[in-house]
Amino acid sequence: MGIGTKKMAKSIAASPDESFSGRLMSWPERIKSYYNDVRTEMKRVTSPSFKEVQATTSVVIITVFLFGLYFWGVDTVIGRAIDWVLRTLSHRG
Numbered sequence: 001m002g003i004g005t006k007k008m009a010k011s012i013a014a015s016p017d018e019s020f021s022g023r024l025m026s027w028p029e030r031i032k033s034y035y036n037d038v039r040t041e042m043k044r045v046t047s048p049s050f051k052e053v054q055a056t057t058s059v060v061i062i063t064v065f066l067f068g069l070y071f072w073g074v075d076t077v078i079g080r081a082i083d084w085v086l087r088t089l090s091h092r093g
Helices: 003-012 020-044 050-092
Strands: none
C-alpha cells in the first residue's frame, strides 16, 4: 500500500478507542483531508493520447473477435459431441 493510500485510510478510519463524540467532532477534518488527498491524486491522472486510444481499441476489437471464433468452435465441437451421444443412446433403446 502506498504512503498516500495509508494516509488516506488513516484519515477515514477512526480508531476503536475513540468515543462517538470524538469521531463526530473529527468528521469535518477527516472529510477535508480526504478531499485534499483526492485532489492530489487527480492531479497525477493523465488522459491517453488519441493514438493510444486507437491502439487499445484495436486490440480489444481483435481480441473479442478471436475469442468469439474460439468459443464458436468449442460450442460447435461440444454440440456435435452431445448430438452424437444422444443419437447413439436413442438407437440402442
